[in-house]
Amino acid sequence: MNLHNKFIAAFLALTLTCCGQSTKKFKRENSSVTVSFDTTYLKKILLTKSESDSIFKILRDGSFFEKAIYEKIFQKTADPDVGEFVSSEYTLQMNVHPIGWVNDFEFILSPLEEQKLDSLLRRYEKETSNELTIITIDKSWVAKSDFDSLVTVFHNTWGVGKKNKNNGIVIGLSKGHRTIRISNGYGIEPILSNEETKQIITEIIIPEFKNEMYYEGLRKGILKIMEKVR
Numbered sequence: 001m002n003l004h005n006k007f008i009a010a011f012l013a014l015t016l017t018c019c020g021q022s023t024k025k026f027k028r029e030n031s032s033v034t035v036s037f038d039t040t041y042l043k044k045i046l047l048t049k050s051e052s053d054s055i056f057k058i059l060r061d062g063s064f065f066e067k068a069i070y071e072k073i074f075q076k077t078a079d080p081d082v083g084e085f086v087s088s089e090y091t092l093q094m095n096v097h098p099i100g101w102v103n104d105f106e107f108i109l110s111p112l113e114e115q116k117l118d119s120l121l122r123r124y125e126k127e128t129s130n131e132l133t134i135i136t137i138d139k140s141w142v143a144k145s146d147f148d149s150l151v152t153v154f155h156n157t158w159g160v161g162k163k164n165k166n167n168g169i170v171i172g173l174s175k176g177h178r179t180i181r182i183s184n185g186y187g188i189e190p191i192l193s194n195e196e197t198k199q200i201i202t203e204i205i206i207p208e209f210k211n212e213m214y215y216e217g218l219r220k221g222i223l224k225i226m227e228k229v230r
Contacts, residue, residue: 031158032095033150037140044107044138098133098158101125106136108175113215117222124226130188131161132169132225134218139176147174151181161185169225171218173209180205182225191229200224 096105101121102114109117121132135154142150151172154160161168166187173180182197200221208217 032097033154033157034093034095035141035150036093037138041138041140096154101133103133103135106138106173106175108136108214109218110215117215117218120219120222124222128230129162129165130167130169130229132171132222133158133160134171134173137172137174137177139174142174144174144177144179147172147177147179148181151183155183155185161187169229171221173214173218175209175214180209182221188229192225196228 096103100114100118102109102118104114117134121134125131135151137147137150151170154172155168155170158170159168160170166185168185169188169192170183171180172183180201182201184192184194184197204224205217205221208214208220
């Protein structure tokens with residue numbers, strides 16, 4: 001099966017099954033954030049990850065391309081190839097749901113690195129009830145000037161943190177925009193100040209990121225947050 005047909009099969013399977021499945025980690029019922037992107041990001045999905053498996057990872061939990069947009073693109077020809085699809089002028093939309101404690105939508109972590117960080121964050125939540133999640137954001141989703149606001153939108157819409165405690169922390173980063181933000185819930189702020197948060201970013205995380213050691217930067221930053229917020 002060629003790459004295009006694998007994409008089609010993945011999309012059709014998803015539209016038939018996504019409504020009855022859920023792997024969300026958070027309680028908020030309506031937890032989707034809609035982002036727009038051009039076909040450059042779709043090409044990145046197809047080329048960076050393992051073909052159709054990447055579509056399931058990025059689009060599961062009801063996060064799939066709007067049907068009308070999908071049909072508009074593919075009605076041009078009976079059998080368009082991947083090259084034609086990714087070079088089209090269309091802008092696509094995707095409803096982004098949390099797929100775990102680690103949401104690597106920019107594809108900067110290996111599967112093993114994701115698993116290690118996810119286990120660390122899951123154990124932290126069980127021990128403390130604090131919820132800490134990571135999201136990597138492709139630069140096609142948002143202008144750099146609006147990056148911080150988008151991280152806040154993800155924090156609030158996904159409902160990170162227990163409702164009666166506001167004890168959620170979201171680490172949002174974009175390799176493409178070379179920027180990172182840590183969003184603390186109101187229940188976290190008295191324990192971890194904005195100044196301490198900035199210090200973790202500048203002194204612990206960014207030095208690793210400068211060497212493209214994204215896993216190490218995140219791991220060390222998370223451990224420092226856990227040390228301060230128990």
